[in-house]
Amino acid sequence: MIPEIFQYDFMINAIIASILASIAFGIVGSYVVVKRIIFISGGISHTAYGGIGLGILLGFDPMLGAIAFSLIAAFIISKLRNNASNNEDVLIGIMWAFGMALGILFTSMTPGYTQNLSSYLFGNILTVPREELYMMLLLDIGIVSITAIYFKEFQAITFDEEYARVIGLPVDNLYLLLLIIIALTTVVLIKLVGIILVVALLSIPASISQRYITNLRNMMLLSIAVGMVLTIAGLFTAYYFNLAAGAATIILSVFAFLLSNLYLKLTNK
Amino acid sequence: MITPVEFKNVYVRLGNAVVLEDITFKIADKEFLGIIGPNGGGKTTLIKTLLGLIKPFKGEVKVFGESPETASKHIGYVPQFSTFDMTYPISVHNVVLMGRMAVKGGKKSFNKTDEEVVKQSLEKVNLLNLSEKLIGNLSGGEKQRVLIARALASEPKLLLLDEPTASIDSNTGVLFYDLLQNLNKEITVIIISHDIGAISKYVKKIGCLNKTFIYHDSKDLTKEMIDKSYRCPIDLIAHGVPHRVLEEHHDS
Numbered sequence: 001m002i003p004e005i006f007q008y009d010f011m012i013n014a015i016i017a018s019i020l021a022s023i024a025f026g027i028v029g030s031y032v033v034v035k036r037i038i039f040i041s042g043g044i045s046h047t048a049y050g051g052i053g054l055g056i057l058l059g060f061d062p063m064l065g066a067i068a069f070s071l072i073a074a075f076i077i078s079k080l081r082n083n084a085s086n087n088e089d090v091l092i093g094i095m096w097a098f099g100m101a102l103g104i105l106f107t108s109m110t111p112g113y114t115q116n117l118s119s120y121l122f123g124n125i126l127t128v129p130r131e132e133l134y135m136m137l138l139l140d141i142g143i144v145s146i147t148a149i150y151f152k153e154f155q156a157i158t159f160d161e162e163y164a165r166v167i168g169l170p171v172d173n174l175y176l177l178l179l180i181i182i183a184l185t186t187v188v189l190i191k192l193v194g195i196i197l198v199v200a201l202l203s204i205p206a207s208i209s210q211r212y213i214t215n216l217r218n219m220m221l222l223s224i225a226v227g228m229v230l231t232i233a234g235l236f237t238a239y240y241f242n243l244a245a246g247a248a249t250i251i252l253s254v255f256a257f258l259l260s261n262l263y264l265k266l267t268n269k
Numbered sequence: 270m271i272t273p274v275e276f277k278n279v280y281v282r283l284g285n286a287v288v289l290e291d292i293t294f295k296i297a298d299k300e301f302l303g304i305i306g307p308n309g310g311g312k313t314t315l316i317k318t319l320l321g322l323i324k325p326f327k328g329e330v331k332v333f334g335e336s337p338e339t340a341s342k343h344i345g346y347v348p349q350f351s352t353f354d355m356t357y358p359i360s361v362h363n364v365v366l367m368g369r370m371a372v373k374g375g376k377k378s379f380n381k382t383d384e385e386v387v388k389q390s391l392e393k394v395n396l397l398n399l400s401e402k403l404i405g406n407l408s409g410g411e412k413q414r415v416l417i418a419r420a421l422a423s424e425p426k427l428l429l430l431d432e433p434t435a436s437i438d439s440n441t442g443v444l445f446y447d448l449l450q451n452l453n454k455e456i457t458v459i460i461i462s463h464d465i466g467a468i469s470k471y472v473k474k475i476g477c478l479n480k481t482f483i484y485h486d487s488k489d490l491t492k493e494m495i496d497k498s499y500r501c502p503i504d505l506i507a508h509g510v511p512h513r514v515l516e517e518h519h520d521s
Contacts, residue, residue: 034357152378156367159357166320166346167371167423210358214403219358 005239010126014245017128018231020136021192022205024143026224028185029206030216031178035158038203040077043092044179045186045198047073047099052120052190053106056113062120063135066187069099074179078172123194123246125235132191139188143181147220154178155216192231193246204253205230208260230256271334273298273427273457274319276482279328281311281318288314292328292482296474301453303472304461310479312461316431319459320346333426342371345420345456347430350412355405361415362400365390368422390421394448410445417448428452430460446471 005011032041051069055062073095080088107113119127147154153174156164165171182202189198209222234249241248274296281289288311296302306312317323318330321337332340345368368390369383391397394414399407404415413433420428434445449458450471462468469475469490476484 034354036354152370155359155363156370159354159359159364159367160348162322162348163346163367163419165322166341166344167368168342169370210356213358214360215358215363 005236010128011235011239013128013130013133014125014235015232016133017125017136017192018235019228020133020140021188021201022224022227022231023140024136024185024188025201026205026222026227027143027147027220028182029202029227030209030220030223031154031158032182032202033206033210034216034219035178037182038199039089040092040179041182041186041202042199043077043096044070044073044183045190045195046096048183048187048190049104049120049195050099050102050106053103057106057110063132063187063190066190067184070183070187071180073099074183075176078176078179081175082172119194120190121194121196122244123190123192123197125192125245126238128191136188139184143185146177146181150174150177151217193249197246197250200250200253201227201231204250204257208257211260211264226256271298272296272331273300273333274459275329275331277329277331279318279325279330281314281323281325283314283323288480289318289325290481294476294482294484294486296457296459299453299455299457301450301458301471301473302460303468303475304459304478304482305463305468305475306478308463312463312478313431315478315482316346316429316461319429320344342423343426345417345423345425345428347413347416347420347428347433349432350409350416355412357404359404360401361391361396361404361407361418362387364404364415365418365422368419371423386424387418387422390418393421393452394418413445414448417452421452425456427457427459430458432462432464433460434462434464 032038048066048070051065051067052062053065054069055065076095077088077092080091083091107117153164153169156167156169157171157174157178161171161175164174185202186195186198189201193201205223205227206219208226209219213219213222230253231249234252235245237243237252238245238248272295274294276292276294279289279292280287281292292315304312304315314323318325319332319337321332321339321341330337333343334340365387366379366383369379369386373379373383388397391400394417396411396414396418399411404412407415417428417430417433428449430449446468449460452458460468460472469488473488474484474486475488475490476482477490
């Protein structure tokens, strides 16, 4: 007897979406956490909101707008890093706010637009259509291949960027590539938990995993597993208690993070 | 023999400030040069110029007869371990393996030779037994030796160390300098530090950097050096280094 929950197509889609997204944020979140660029990732994902607004206004797929804007954001950030005045964080903050403001402006200019904007801000995994799953799969394949090819190089630039530069690695290009896969990952995550909560899924599973492993590859694998458990648990919690899935996932993740830290403290690790 | 390092009237600017002014010096093969100077005197900038990370706006830098950008692969750079994140999940072995990327370039994967060189490098710094440990679980002195092993793994002709003893205790420091003296039998060593007391005992030559560079191709600390960077003698007194240490060197 199949439980009732699995008889709904939207639920099956949501579970597949959770699994696909976990692969992306397990890998990319590990880089984000070890390189400590969570603020940069937040900047990229919020800037994407401008692209969503533009898509709604001009009538093309808002996710394409999100991809375009997040890629532009990644490119700008990679250029900002080498500016002499060293105010990268201020500029990212400005870009962050500007992207959000553009999104709100564009949607308010759209005649007769009544769709609930909160699905982009907070996610709505239960409405993920089949085509979007193919897009996620494609992005996953891209992220996994790029990581497989450039694993050594990414490890070198995230561990010690200056040394990587000294030994002649193309650090600026590698960093741009890393920002690009972060951008694509945040786009995948927008459907799942929404722009505002993307930062949590990039950082929490990877931070939990980091304490239990001894190398980056295992950190990625464990983050993927932790992510799958948390997102699917969030989905079920949302279904049975009639809650917003994105918020439920994040709250569960935060509890998991606290519990993990408590466990490590008690066992003195 | 090609001169390992040569600066000719080099000026370097950071933003609007001139940080290095008219730096001219040259060092010999198998030299062991200590560069001292106050914090903010341009030591880090000098390192970055040597590594080709910063370009001078005037003058010329040659490293093994080449420009620093192309020659940096010959330099085994040892940064301060305290400046980077030690929660990174990586073993000692894998940190040292990174040094091999300097030699291989491109996208080649690591092979037996790489593993062998990594093993030898770890042996030289006496860390082979900690090879599989997480870098974050080592003591300060051990971390610093891992970074030296990483530099050695790139089979450098010049070892360049930035404040290597800044975060380790003095006992460990002594062993550390013994290690450097040993390595110096085969390669040129430049060590940069604000701690003249410690390095003056071990190096062959001393230069003093405080925007300008005073270097007489000797180990003598002149009054000029002390005047130019007044913090040097303060360190000198604080560490109680006897004067004869600084004025010997007639035996060779």
